[in-house]
Amino acid sequence: MSKLPLEFYTREDVVAVAKELLGKELVTNFDGQLTSGIITETEAYRAPDDRACHAYNNRRTPRTEIMFHQGGCAYIYLCYGIHHLFNVVTGPKDMAHAVLIRAIEPLRGMDIMQERRGQVSKPVKTSLTTGPGAMSQALGLHYRLTGQDLMDNKSAVWIEDSAFEFKLNNIASGKRIGVDYAGVCAEWPWRFWLKNSKWHK
Numbered sequence: 001m002s003k004l005p006l007e008f009y010t011r012e013d014v015v016a017v018a019k020e021l022l023g024k025e026l027v028t029n030f031d032g033q034l035t036s037g038i039i040t041e042t043e044a045y046r047a048p049d050d051r052a053c054h055a056y057n058n059r060r061t062p063r064t065e066i067m068f069h070q071g072g073c074a075y076i077y078l079c080y081g082i083h084h085l086f087n088v089v090t091g092p093k094d095m096a097h098a099v100l101i102r103a104i105e106p107l108r109g110m111d112i113m114q115e116r117r118g119q120v121s122k123p124v125k126t127s128l129t130t131g132p133g134a135m136s137q138a139l140g141l142h143y144r145l146t147g148q149d150l151m152d153n154k155s156a157v158w159i160e161d162s163a164f165e166f167k168l169n170n171i172a173s174g175k176r177i178g179v180d181y182a183g184v185c186a187e188w189p190w191r192f193w194l195k196n197s198k199w200h201k
Contacts, residue, residue, distance in 0.1 A: 001025065001160040003151055009071030009090050014097035017071075017090045018044035019171060019192050025162040026086075026104055028139045033112050035139050037104025037129055038164050041193040041200040043176045045087075047096035052182035055096035066147050067096040074157055076136070076146040083133030086141045088150070088159070102177075102191070103130040105199040106138070113138035126198055170196050177201065 004024065011017055019042075027036040047055035047067070054077070055064045066075050067089055075087040075098050091097040106113055106129055114120055117128055117138050129135045136142075141157065148155045173189040180186050193200040 001162055004159050004161060006070075006072050006151060009088065009150070010092055011071075012091055012095065012097075014044045014046050014090050014099060015190060017088075017097075018042040018099045018190065021088065021099055021101070021159070022171060022192060022194055023162060023164045023166055025107060025160040025164070026101060026139065026157075027108075027160055028141060028157045030140050030156055033109065033140070035106075035109030035112050036160075037106045037108075037135075037139070038162060038199075039101055039103075039159075040105050040197045041101075041103035041130070041191070043100040043102060043192075044190040045098050045100065049185075050182070050188070051185040052176060052179035052188075053096070053098070058096065064096070067098055068094050069147075071095075071097070072150050074146055074148045074150060076141055076143045078143045079133065084136040084141055084143050085132045086136050086139075086157075100132055101135065102132045103193070103200045104135055104139075105129070105197060112140075116140060130199055130201055166194060166196065170194055 045053040048058040055067045070093040071090040073089045087098040087100045129138045150158045172195045176191045
C-alpha cells in the first residue's frame with residue numbers, strides 16, 4: 001500500500017480527516033523492526049477556537065510550534081511525564097489542527113509490540129494497543145520523533161492506505177476523553193471509533 005499523500009493532510013476540515021484516518025494503517029520502522037496497525041480510534045483538535053486544543057487561541061510555545069506547520073507531520077508530546085501521545089498535524093500552514101490517534105488493531109510485528117508493552121499473553125489483549133499511551137509504546141513512538149514528515153522516505157513513522165473496509169455507518173462518535181477543563185468544547189463529539197472493532201477505549 002502507498003503512503004497517504006500531502007493532500008490528505010492539508011485539508012482544512014480536521015473533523016473529516018479524523019474520520020477518514022479510521023481504517024488507515026499506522027506504521028513504524030525502527031532499525032528494521034516493522035510494526036503497524038489499523039487505526040480504530042481518533043480525536044480531532046482545532047485551533048484557535050477549541051479550548052481542548054494545545055494551540056487554543058493560536059498559542060505558540062516550543063511544544064505547540066509544530067502544530068503550525070503544514071499538515072502531514074507528527075506531533076508527539078509527553079503526557080503526565082509518562083505517556084507519549086501521537087498526533088497527526090493537519091491543515092494548511094499556520095492553521096494548527098491535529099488528530100490524536102487513540103488506538104489501533106495490531107497488524108504487523110505483534111511480537112515486537114508485545115515485548116515493548118511487557119505483554120506475552122495469548123490471545124493478545126486489546127490493552128496492547130488501545131489508549132493513546134499504550135498504542136505509542138507498542139509502536140515505539142517517542143516525543144523525540146515530533147516533527148517527522150509522514151511522507152518522507154527516511155521517516156520512521158508513516159500512514160498508509162489499506163485494504164481494510166468498513167461502512168460509514170460503522171463509525172461512532174462521542175465526546176473527547178480527558179478534556180473536561182475545556183468547558184463546552186469538552187462536549188464536542190469529535191472522538192471517532194469503529195463500532196464493529198473491539199480495539200478502542
